[in-house]
Amino acid sequence: MQGLITVFWKEFADDFTRWRFIILFVLVLLAGVFAIYIAAENITSEVVDTKFVFLRLFTTSGGALPSFLTFIVFFVPIVGIALGFDAINSERSSGTLSRVLSQPIYRDDVINGKFLAGVLTIAILLTSIVILVGGVGLRMIGVPPSSEEVLRLIAFLATSTVYGAFWMGLAILFSIFLRRVATSALASIAIWIFFIFFMSMIAGFIANALAPAGESVASQVRSAEIQIMVMRISPLILFQEAVVVLLVPGTRTMGQLLQLQAMPSSSMLPNPLSLGQSLLIVWPHLVTLIALTAVCFAVSYIKFMREEIRST
Amino acid sequence: MRPVVETVDLTKTYGNATVVDKLNLRIEEGDIFGFLGPNGAGKTTTILMLLGLTEPTSGVARICGYNSTRDPLKVKRLSGYVPEKVGFYEDLTAAYNLTYTARLNGLSEELVMKRVGEALDIVGLSEVGGHKVQEFSRGMKQRLAIADILIKMPKVAFLDEPTAGIDPEGVKEMLGLIARIAREQKMTVILSSHQLPQVQQICNCVGMLIKGRMVVEGKLDQLERDAFGGGRFRVEVQLAETTSALVNCIKRIKGVIGVEKSGDLLLVTCQEDLRPQIAKVIVDNNGLLVQMKIQSYALEDIYMKYFSEA
Numbered sequence: 001m002q003g004l005i006t007v008f009w010k011e012f013a014d015d016f017t018r019w020r021f022i023i024l025f026v027l028v029l030l031a032g033v034f035a036i037y038i039a040a041e042n043i044t045s046e047v048v049d050t051k052f053v054f055l056r057l058f059t060t061s062g063g064a065l066p067s068f069l070t071f072i073v074f075f076v077p078i079v080g081i082a083l084g085f086d087a088i089n090s091e092r093s094s095g096t097l098s099r100v101l102s103q104p105i106y107r108d109d110v111i112n113g114k115f116l117a118g119v120l121t122i123a124i125l126l127t128s129i130v131i132l133v134g135g136v137g138l139r140m141i142g143v144p145p146s147s148e149e150v151l152r153l154i155a156f157l158a159t160s161t162v163y164g165a166f167w168m169g170l171a172i173l174f175s176i177f178l179r180r181v182a183t184s185a186l187a188s189i190a191i192w193i194f195f196i197f198f199m200s201m202i203a204g205f206i207a208n209a210l211a212p213a214g215e216s217v218a219s220q221v222r223s224a225e226i227q228i229m230v231m232r233i234s235p236l237i238l239f240q241e242a243v244v245v246l247l248v249p250g251t252r253t254m255g256q257l258l259q260l261q262a263m264p265s266s267s268m269l270p271n272p273l274s275l276g277q278s279l280l281i282v283w284p285h286l287v288t289l290i291a292l293t294a295v296c297f298a299v300s301y302i303k304f305m306r307e308e309i310r311s312t
Numbered sequence: 313m314r315p316v317v318e319t320v321d322l323t324k325t326y327g328n329a330t331v332v333d334k335l336n337l338r339i340e341e342g343d344i345f346g347f348l349g350p351n352g353a354g355k356t357t358t359i360l361m362l363l364g365l366t367e368p369t370s371g372v373a374r375i376c377g378y379n380s381t382r383d384p385l386k387v388k389r390l391s392g393y394v395p396e397k398v399g400f401y402e403d404l405t406a407a408y409n410l411t412y413t414a415r416l417n418g419l420s421e422e423l424v425m426k427r428v429g430e431a432l433d434i435v436g437l438s439e440v441g442g443h444k445v446q447e448f449s450r451g452m453k454q455r456l457a458i459a460d461i462l463i464k465m466p467k468v469a470f471l472d473e474p475t476a477g478i479d480p481e482g483v484k485e486m487l488g489l490i491a492r493i494a495r496e497q498k499m500t501v502i503l504s505s506h507q508l509p510q511v512q513q514i515c516n517c518v519g520m521l522i523k524g525r526m527v528v529e530g531k532l533d534q535l536e537r538d539a540f541g542g543g544r545f546r547v548e549v550q551l552a553e554t555t556s557a558l559v560n561c562i563k564r565i566k567g568v569i570g571v572e573k574s575g576d577l578l579l580v581t582c583q584e585d586l587r588p589q590i591a592k593v594i595v596d597n598n599g600l601l602v603q604m605k606i607q608s609y610a611l612e613d614i615y616m617k618y619f620s621e622a
Contacts, residue, residue, distance in 0.1 A: 006415040095399025099460065102363055102393035103416040104385045309365045 003105030007113025038062030040140035080167025122164035169296030203230035322371035333524035346515035347504040392461025431459035451482035552600035
């Protein structure tokens with residue numbers, strides 16, 4: 001236990017003093033402030049509904065500029081990758097790994113300590129950014145968040161941390177399997193790019209092959225449903241869907257079908273859901289994200305425990 | 313007495329290649345053991361198995377009676393290890409690197425500070441303790457590595473090629489340091505190297521590993537005799553004038569097995585160190601003794617002999 005705590009504090013201190021952390025923090029903060037600024041301008045110019053107006057700061061996109069939420073969906077993976085891509089292989093190549101492992105600690109203390117320190121770093125980074133950005137927004141729109149909005153933001157932060165932990169777990173996985181730091185960084189980035197750019201294309205392709213969208217509404221809906229299902233393989237989409245539900249209380253479902261049905265008839269009142277109901281909707285998504293993280297971590301763990309530790 | 317380091321039929325295979333082959337090793341407390349062998353002979357693998365960092369395919373490795381595979385934590389608490397390519401966190405200070413090691417060993421905070429200061433003192437780096445390791449030369453890093461094992465005051469220290477890549481002056485200092493620490497801290501030291509003259513300087517026993525087999529092992533002086541004299545002593549005698557009468561007189565000394573003439577030297581083979589008796593005989597027979605010494609061999613000669621046999 002004391003080995004784990006020692007590794008944890010050292011890695012935590014390291015994470016915070018690294019240049020890459022400071023650069024990413026500034027980058028995400030700037031993008032966030034910018035997005036919130038535009039969103040606040042839009043919100044103040046068109047007064048529609050004052051319900052959950054503070055949350056709308058985070059989800060409103062202003063014209064060409066994406067919303068804060070979209071920035072988070074894109075940037076959190078980079079933060080996770082930056083914290084994990086050289087976790088093990090840089091220690092191996094610099095010769096510190098064999099020295100640390102010859103100390104009386106369990107081998108898993110090293111990997112657990114690094115992982116936990118990374119998770120805490122991500123949580124602190126996201127929380128401080130949301131607080132800073134929220135402060136800017138608050139000053140501009142002048143409507144303080146209600147208690148439910150605060151709770152929803154906390155749920156959003158927790159989900160984002162799990163999402164970041166997944167990407168860090170993936171990067172650590174590569175840092176164990178690939179001996180060179182550059183290779184493992186590129187491998188993680190490649191996966192990130194794949195999910196951002198190619199996932200929707202592939203999903204469209206598969207949906208088209210399985211159920212070509214024809215003339216009828218039914219076939220179009222079916223095709224769209226399949227496309228969404230395939231897209232959900234991507235943790236990016238999973239995360240995006242989950243946080244949209246959390247930050248837009250009016251979202252009742254993530255399926256295409258119900259949305260299409262609900263729209264023309266408008267028999268449903270656009271009443272917001274309670275937080276509990278929203279959480280129920282995102283629950284499967286959250287579980288999947290946590291499971292993905294656990295799988296990455298478990299594979300890393302098994303590989304690392306059986307690894308031959310040589311200095312050369 | 314229980315040996316500090318012991319292996320029983322220790323074997324490690326990778327696929328079809330046997331890297332360490334049924335190794336039986338015993339190292340007593342306080343020894344400085346020189347672990348010799350060409351590159352790829354299995355020295356590092358053996359050390360890793362002893363430390364519990366690599367699992368043996370079969371056989372047992374024990375340190376102070378603890379099984380390295382089953383009790384790795386106890387073994388690691390008792391032994392210090394300097395890997396061949398030792399590394400430190402370059403962007404942290406030397407003192408912080410040592411502090412980290414001390415904390416990983418679970419020392420109390422006051423003890424941490426005390427040990428770090430002492431260790432830096434012993435290796436002569438106390439003035440640069442606050443400097444980042446990236447400013448250090450190779451020799452300084454190597455000394456820092458010694459400080460790193462001093463932190464936990466181990467009973468056994470494994471030094472894998474501790475002198476690789478440092479200049480002759482640094483090597484001398486390093487070896488002096490290792491010998492001094494071993495003496496002062498009553499530490500058993502296992503030193504792997506292929507630089508033979510160095511091993512000879514500070515080790516009192518050696519083991520020679522070739523292709524995973526221990527071809528020879530024992531006290532250094534015993535080894536020399538085994539290798540060349542069949543376990544006997546050879547005395548070189550130089551006389552101002554060699555007469556056959558004198559040779560016959562020497563042959564008659566009790567314990568002398570044979571006398572050979574080579575150039576102006578007489579090579580006397582005997583069962584024990586008979587130098588005083590030989591000197592007395594020469595003087596009694598009015599011979600003029602120029603010099604006389606026990607023939608010694610460099611470790612290199614021994615090494616080459618076994619290496620060519622294997």
